[in-house]
Amino acid sequence: MTTTTTWTDDELDRIGHAEELEIASLRRDDTLSSRRTIWVVRLGDDIYxxxxNGPGSDWYRSTRVRQEGRIQAGGVTKDVTFVDADEETNDVVDAAYRSKYGHYAAHIIQAITSPEASSTTMQLVPRA
Known part of the structure; x- marks a missing residue:
């Protein structure tokens, strides 16, 4: 049985300030998939x-199998559960991506805040 925990303030700060996060999903056989590098945002006590590339992305599709995996960012390595975000959260996550990554080209920010990308928003919940 999986037990969830909460992020520590230090973990939230380190992950939230990291430019990139490495993510790997847990396969059916309990092995981890190859790590992928993605962007990450912090909203209060939550990580998203x-x-x-939307729901067709290989790494995203692999999170659908067990909805568990491992992340690394800012010197933090943590086993997590992937929890689909609700639509109301997407607007706030869009704003967080625009704020954190706004120094990138406009077309990149438009891609990460597109409806297709927003449909894949997941909260990372730490597992014990």
Whole structure:
């Protein structure tokens, strides 16, 4: 049985300030998939990720199998559960991506905040 925990303030700060996060999903046989590098945002006490390429992305599709995996960012390595975000959260996550990554080209920010990308928004919940 999986037990969830909460992020520590230090983990939230380190992950939230990291430019990129490495993510790997847990396969049916309990092995981890190859790590992928993605962007990450912090909202209060929560951490969110999404696929810039939408639901067709290999890494995103692999999160659908067990909805568990491992992340690394800012010197933090943590086993997590992937929890689909609700639509109301997407607007706030869009704003967080625009704020954190706004120094990138406009077309990149448009891609990460597109409806297709928003449909893949997941909260990362730490597992014990």
């Amino acid at each position: 990720v999404r696929s810039v």
